[in-house]
Amino acid sequence: xxxxxxxxxxxxxxxxxxxxxxxxxxxxxxxxxxxxxxxxxxxxxxxxxxxxxxxxxxxxxxxxxxxxxxxxxxxxxxxxxxxxxxxxxxxxxxxxxxxxxxxxxxxxxxxxxxxxxxxxxxxxxxxxxxxxxxxxxxxxxxxxxxxxxxxxxxxxxxxxxxxxxxxxxxxxxxxxxxxxxxxxxxxxxxxxxxxxxxxxxxxxxxxxxxxxxxxxxxxxxxxxxxxxxxxxxxxxxxxxxxxxxxxxxxxxxxxxxxxxxxxxxxxxxxxxxxxxxxxxxxxxxxxxxxxxxxxxxxxxxxxxxxxxxxxxxxxxxxxxxxxxxxxxxxxxxxxxxxxxxxxxxxx
Amino acid sequence: xxxxxxxxxxxxxxxxxxxxxxxxxxxxxxxxxxxxxxxxxxxxxxxxxxxxxxxxxxxxxxxxxxxxxxxxxxxxxxxxxxxxxxxxxxxxxxxxxxxxxxxxxxxxxxxxxxxxxxxxxxxxxxxxxxxxxxxxxxxxxxxxxxxx
Numbered sequence: 001x002x003x004x005x006x007x008x009x010x011x012x013x014x015x016x017x018x019x020x021x022x023x024x025x026x027x028x029x030x031x032x033x034x035x036x037x038x039x040x041x042x043x044x045x046x047x048x049x050x051x052x053x054x055x056x057x058x059x060x061x062x063x064x065x066x067x068x069x070x071x072x073x074x075x076x077x078x079x080x081x082x083x084x085x086x087x088x089x090x091x092x093x094x095x096x097x098x099x100x101x102x103x104x105x106x107x108x109x110x111x112x113x114x115x116x117x118x119x120x121x122x123x124x125x126x127x128x129x130x131x132x133x134x135x136x137x138x139x140x141x142x143x144x145x146x147x148x149x150x151x152x153x154x155x156x157x158x159x160x161x162x163x164x165x166x167x168x169x170x171x172x173x174x175x176x177x178x179x180x181x182x183x184x185x186x187x188x189x190x191x192x193x194x195x196x197x198x199x200x201x202x203x204x205x206x207x208x209x210x211x212x213x214x215x216x217x218x219x220x221x222x223x224x225x226x227x228x229x230x231x232x233x234x235x236x237x238x239x240x241x242x243x244x245x246x247x248x249x250x251x252x253x254x255x256x257x258x259x260x261x262x263x264x265x266x267x268x269x270x271x272x273x274x275x276x277x278x279x280x281x282x283x284x285x286x287x288x289x290x291x292x293x294x295x296x297x298x299x300x301x302x303x304x305x306x307x308x309x310x311x312x313x314x315x316x317x318x319x320x321x322x323x324x325x326x327x328x329x330x331x332x333x334x335x336x337x338x339x340x341x342x343x344x345x346x347x
Numbered sequence: 348x349x350x351x352x353x354x355x356x357x358x359x360x361x362x363x364x365x366x367x368x369x370x371x372x373x374x375x376x377x378x379x380x381x382x383x384x385x386x387x388x389x390x391x392x393x394x395x396x397x398x399x400x401x402x403x404x405x406x407x408x409x410x411x412x413x414x415x416x417x418x419x420x421x422x423x424x425x426x427x428x429x430x431x432x433x434x435x436x437x438x439x440x441x442x443x444x445x446x447x448x449x450x451x452x453x454x455x456x457x458x459x460x461x462x463x464x465x466x467x468x469x470x471x472x473x474x475x476x477x478x479x480x481x482x483x484x485x486x487x488x489x490x491x492x493x494x495x
Binding site for chain 2: 050051054060071129132145155156159217224225235251253254294314
């Protein structure tokens, strides 16, 4: 065990009283689940290791660890631990509480080649675990840490199961191909064909032959590179993954969302009301700020390094975008869902 | 007129950004994330916005550079959005059919593959065992009475 891990384990040990209190609370609610304090502590320890045990950051303080443990969905974790051990009472409770939800997610994602029933069966089999390695049944529940809700975790498990079943029925299909061939996107109204991708690529190829192309690309890449990771991710979600403004707003709905906190720190206007709801217009404002930063950096590179005039910078921009269809990002604000930008290829 | 020109410039730049991002799909993150890929637990915790600032930093760096994980998070956000926030998980659950869970677990347990020939103990709840013992006792008692 290295020094970092050693320190981390000591920090977790300092939280033993908190862990035991959480365990007692879970135990009083469901005394027949067969989960011991040791099982529970081991699971909490694993969660802390996984999320706070990044070796390139400082060792968390006992206070940080205590706060982290307090945020864990311990009731969900307790249920998952019992289910992973095959406890029948826990399975009964799980089935009562989540079967309908699993069915709903499966029906939403099911397609012509993957029936909802097949997905549900596959999910239950995976949750129980049909492989035994060294005497331990490999239940999917054992991978749940309680960092998110059990419900959110199940949504991901069902989603993965659908992809796996789709892959099995179509040899090997990538996630990208699955989502583009239909999958979840089928249910979304107004999905447009990706017919323009070829022309965009061709346009970019043509532009690269232009005398300004190299300078434009260099300036743009440098401008994008100068952004913070939060800003880059926002742009990628919006332009490459085609998340709508309201979907991004949902992503940052939780007041503690790191993306939300980061952007709020950049904005004096939001500081007074950090808990207020994030609207689509807020995301648009965040995007506008990112565009402004890029625009400034873009002009600085072209003018400062390449000695271009304002007019020449405009020519660069216009030539580079000349053949591309104009899709103003504001469309999504006034459009309830009909405008979905075409999807970009992966790497 | 000047305002129109500024708007046109801004719109053109946005188109350019979009085209460039779509052509590349990834941007190098500011820092190396140290993460191979996000697993299901990490994906759902991120999509639910549960991660703290320190925890999320390597995740965000990874999502900037990994198109597959980013696409997974985007799909999960869409799914979460499409399903909506339902609140209670057990709404509308019908009365439980007796013994359904037992049969379900037995069915799933029958598919278990033992890779090292160990037998996995099935955790039957205590009252079930008591019930089984009681039935056996009664059977033996009846048998004794019949023989007597």
